[in-house]
Amino acid sequence: MEKQKICIIGDGLSGLTSAIAVNNLDNVEVHLISKKSKKRTDKRTTAISESNFKFLKDNISKLDTRLFWPSKNIELFYETNSNKINFLNFNQNKNNLMYVYENDKFKNILLKEIKKIEL
Numbered sequence: 001m002e003k004q005k006i007c008i009i010g011d012g013l014s015g016l017t018s019a020i021a022v023n024n025l026d027n028v029e030v031h032l033i034s035k036k037s038k039k040r041t042d043k044r045t046t047a048i049s050e051s052n053f054k055f056l057k058d059n060i061s062k063l064d065t066r067l068f069w070p071s072k073n074i075e076l077f078y079e080t081n082s083n084k085i086n087f088l089n090f091n092q093n094k095n096n097l098m099y100v101y102e103n104d105k106f107k108n109i110l111l112k113e114i115k116k117i118e119l
Contacts, residue, residue, distance in 0.1 A: 004027060049098060074088065074089070
């Protein structure tokens with residue numbers, strides 16, 4: 001069977017994760033297109049579900065799970081000039097509701113994985 005060719009445009013978190021995951025499929029050739037620009041610092045964080053965390057563990061060989069902070073509680077606030085209103089509050093005793101990671105640290109892991117598979 002002839003290999004399917006897939007092109008992924010962009011080297012953000014989604015593009016890199018997609019390229020790694022698709023590369024793990026049989027009979028698929030992945031091409032990653034990205035700008036060769038200087039590295040920008042990204043101090044943001046991202047939260048993912050438990051099923052997405054499992055997907056990352058299954059698809060990224062050297063994933064350091066210590067970079068992910070599990071959370072059993074989620075509280076969302078709306079802030080006005082005079083007060084803060086808690087409009088959403090989830091608590092879970094058994095399972096984690098989400099995992100939070102720093103974008104820069106996770107992207108470095110993805111870039112190392114991409115270099116290893118040489119897309």
